[in-house]
Amino acid sequence: MQIAKKYLSEGLIQLTILLSLIGVRVDIDSYLSGYYTPLIEINLGPSSAYTQTPFHNLRDNLDGYSVHPKCPELDYFFASRRLLDEVRTLGSPRFPTQLNAWLVHQVSATDKADCGPSTSNNTDTSSGVQNPGDEARDESEHLPERGQEEEDVKVKEEEDPAPLTQLAHSSTLEQESLLEGITALSDPARQHPPTIDIEQHWSNLLSLTDLDDLDSLVTERLSDLDSDISSAISQDVSLHDAMVTSAGVFGMASERAESRPVTQQQRTLFRLESTGSTQSDASPGMAMGLAALPFASVCNLTGNGNSALSGCLDEAVFDQINQLGLEGLDTQLMGSLEGIDPQVLEDLDSDSGLSLESSSGGPVSPGSSEMSSSSSSYCEDECGATGYSSEVDSVASKGIIDYDTTWSPVDLSESVWHDHSYSSPAFFNQPPVTFPHKGIKEEPLSDVEDDEPRFHDREMSRDEMRARSMCIPFSVLQIVNMPVEEFLEVLDSHGFTTDQVTLLRDIRRRGKNKLAAQNCRKRKLDAITGLQEEVEMLHAQRNKLLREKQLTAKTMGAVGQQIKQLTRDLVARLRDDSGRPLNPERFTLQCGANGRVVVQPVRRPAVSTTTGNKTDKRKKEKKQ
């Protein structure tokens, strides 16, 4: 099978070469200056229409839309545009043979039959205008039946400076392009019911014993080529229609394509694509894209599917494929994200909880990971206790204090007030003392009462023990967090002793200072983290600048060398007054401020040698 494929490939190449030889005969100038002349201006470049147009149409068809519903003018537009691209790429190793093949199509019948006045020199339009699909089919399937122009083909072969064997051994890329080119002739036939099955056609090709038979076969087909111009062009434009039709989208297909089911040829096409491409089965869009690729199937037929396919793939094709893939990925990603709680996504988008902490705890820098690890307890227990929080500050300053939260001994004692240094077994079990003067303060006391077992379960801080030992009816948290006015009022109204007042003030001071120390450490850590990040950023920036510097120096060196070489070349072309060429080693070019270029002697030690030579010459002259 591989041998057959190889021979088929070579045969296809030869056939395409022959077609290209015929294309050489085409009067390109007349073509360019004729009907399609205005289209030159809209030519966007080589292979632009060749690759983009089928995908564009395919995409539109897949979307259920029709950009240009088989408008003949638009078909001619795309076809002519492609032809112009191919003409311009003549000589380019990209799609040479294919381009010539298209020229063969264009020159013969299109201008004469469909396009009115034509400047083409081709006179071999024997069959006139036919159905494009029929003609194309004839091209690919009735080659043995045509033998009229065999002599012409041979003449063309003689005229062609490039031997067939030489061309046949061209680069792989050219071969792939040749395969594409020959497919361009046979591919349009897929749109219409073939009189001979495509496999039979290929078997005919394979049955050829040598290349001569293939050449004769090609020459037999030449008669069809001249009469298939218009059909070839239109078929080329509607190539995607045939593909789409094969895929089940019949909207854009021709009438004959619509009226008949998918032909075996088309099924074979897709089967081969599916086997030759590993992705065609995975993604329908991808399969369609590959199907829309010009002649990719035939490339697979030749057994060189991958390479040929890669040859067919232009950048635009890859863009299309990538777009399809990305769209699929996006769809999948969005689908997966839809099942996630938006809050979770928001959290994922946020910055590792530090921002949350900063939002709830205060305006301090949101960067410390260490603090973030302990921020949960920190912020949880703070609840307005820390002066570090702007929110807490604002609340406290306004006097609108929620005693449930700010003075809650439960939260504060559990986390922030975890005095582990000066703890000792709890030996005080005094009931909480209520505020005698303000009922609003009874709530936190009730909380203290409710949470009293927690105090029993864990150790108390040193200040807590002191307060209880001094019979102070307030918890440390209460003492610390209550406003100054409240604190002063408590000191005055309760008739505390001096020791009690001192202890109350110390407790409050230490509590305040403890929170301040925590905030201070947090800020310090944040600052350290920020500085580390800044150092990393600056380091990266430094490396980037160093790379740019090296690149710039390298570029400058290269440019300097180029300037030097150009200067030497230019100086070498100059002549002195006596008509002798200047020595580039002795003279150089100097660009003045006014933009004038002046030849100056090189100011180097070599100059001294020249002067020495001059002195030697003078001495010699004197001697003479």
Next chain:
DNA sequence: CAGCGATGTCATCCC
């Protein structure tokens, strides 16, 4: 038992 980090506390400065 030393090292280390976390925390509390003190002293001090400053607002």
Next chain:
DNA sequence: ACGGGATGACATCGC
């Protein structure tokens, strides 16, 4: 003047 925030220094504890 006083309260309190900020911070360095030190102590203590737990790992």
